[in-house]
Amino acid sequence: AQSVAQPEDQVNVAEGNPLTVKCTYSVSGNPYLFWYVQYPNRGLQFLLKYITGDNLVKGSYGFEAEFNKSQTSFHLKKPSALVSDSALYFCAVRDKGTSGTYKYIFGTGTRLKVLA
Amino acid sequence: DGGITQSPKYLFRKEGQNVTLSCEQNLNHDAMYWYRQDPGQGLRLIYYSQIVNDFQKGDIAEGYSVSREKKESFPLTVTSAQKNPTAFYLCASSILANTEAFFGQGTRLTVV
Numbered sequence: 001a002q003s004v005a006q007p008e009d010q011v012n013v014a015e016g017n018p019l020t021v022k023c024t025y026s027v028s029g030n031p032y033l034f035w036y037v038q039y040p041n042r043g044l045q046f047l048l049k050y051i052t053g054d055n056l057v058k059g060s061y062g063f064e065a066e067f068n069k070s071q072t073s074f075h076l077k078k079p080s081a082l083v084s085d086s087a088l089y090f091c092a093v094r095d096k097g098t099s100g101t102y103k104y105i106f107g108t109g110t111r112l113k114v115l116a
Numbered sequence: 117d118g119g120i121t122q123s124p125k126y127l128f129r130k131e132g133q134n135v136t137l138s139c140e141q142n143l144n145h146d147a148m149y150w151y152r153q154d155p156g157q158g159l160r161l162i163y164y165s166q167i168v169n170d171f172q173k174g175d176i177a178e179g180y181s182v183s184r185e186k187k188e189s190f191p192l193t194v195t196s197a198q199k200n201p202t203a204f205y206l207c208a209s210s211i212l213a214n215t216e217a218f219f220g221q222g223t224r225l226t227v228v
Contacts, residue, residue, distance in 0.1 A: 009156075034216050043120075043206055043219035044159075090158065101166045103149065103174065104208070104217050108158035 002027040002095040004074075006107035013081045014115050021076040021110045023091030032094035033074045034104070035065055037087045044090060050074060061085070081114045088112075119143065122207050122220035128228050129194070129201065137192045137223045139207035146212050148190035152176060153204040153222075162205075165190055166212065194225065202227050 003026045013019045025031050032051055036044040048059025055067045065076045076089060091107040120141045129135045139148065147166050151159040161174030165184040179198025184190055190209075194201045204224050208217040 036219075041204075041222070041224070043122075043221045044208075046216045046218065049216050097164075097172060101164065101172055102147065102210075102212065103161055103164050103172075104210075105161070106151075106159040108156065 002031070002093045002105055004033075004091045004093045004105060004107040006089075006091055006110045008110050009108075010111045010113065012113045012115060015083055016080050019078050019081040019085070019112065019114070021089050021091075021112060023074045023076065023107060025072050025074060025091075025093055027093060031074075033065075033067065034092040034094070035059065035063070035074075035076050036090045036092060036106075038090065038109075039087050047076070047089075081112075083114045083116050086112055086114045120207060120209055120218055120220035122205075122223050124223060125221065127223055127225045129225060131227060132196045134193055134195050135225065137194070137205055137207075137225070139190045139192065139220060140188055141190075141209045141218075141220075142188060143209060143218065144187070144211075145209035145218070146187070147210045147217075148184070149208040149210075149217060150174075150180075150182065150190070150192045151206045151208065153206060159206065162192065201225055 005024050034049045035047040038044045050057050050067045058064045088109050092104045095105050123138045149164040150162040163182040165171035181193045206222050207220045210217040
């Protein structure tokens with residue numbers, strides 16, 4: 001079965017500094033990887049995805065992610081953090097389940113805190 | 117406006133009661149999903165459905181039931197067999213191709 005791991009429960013970064021939120025994956029075959037953001041008491045909002053193609057994927061709100069096959073990583077990045085980026089971030093992988101069905105497997109989440 | 121609507125936003129349940137959480141989507145998506153979110157545990161899959169009248173158990177299906185009688189609707193029933201139902205419940209949908217899932221705003225269930 002596919003899985004993703006987010007090794008950091010929390011990441012703190014100063015406003016204006018670059019940020020990285022880490023994600024590693026374990027899949028058989030080609031991975032379909034996603035990043036989501038969640039604000040308090042809200043649903044998840046899609047940020048970006050990697051299906052195939054360029055290893056650097058650009059997404060919403062200035063975020064990007066780098067797919068690295070040799071390191072099995074898909075880290076989320078932003079060149080200059082904003083206080084409003086403070087939220088809970090989830091990495092996810094699409095998994096093929098029984099009967100050819102698909103489901104999304106999520107990591108445990110990383111809380112990003114951007115300090116003014 | 118297209119999207120996924122979950123209701124109610126807050127729900128209180130007495131011990132021993134069954135409650136049903138509503139999830140409706142007008143995105144014409146084939147697949148729908150229910151996740152449970154607890155602090156520090158991320159999202160755990162309860163049930164998912166790829167087509168009408170068919171659904172599969174996720175990782176934590178015990179104590180829950182679902183139905184998929186219409187493409188737009190995927191209600192989740194939390195039964196009295198679920199021993200620790202207090203959590204934030206999220207519904208999502210997607211088309212079957214290589215795309216992302218879209219999420220509703222969630223229902224916070226509290227046992228009183």
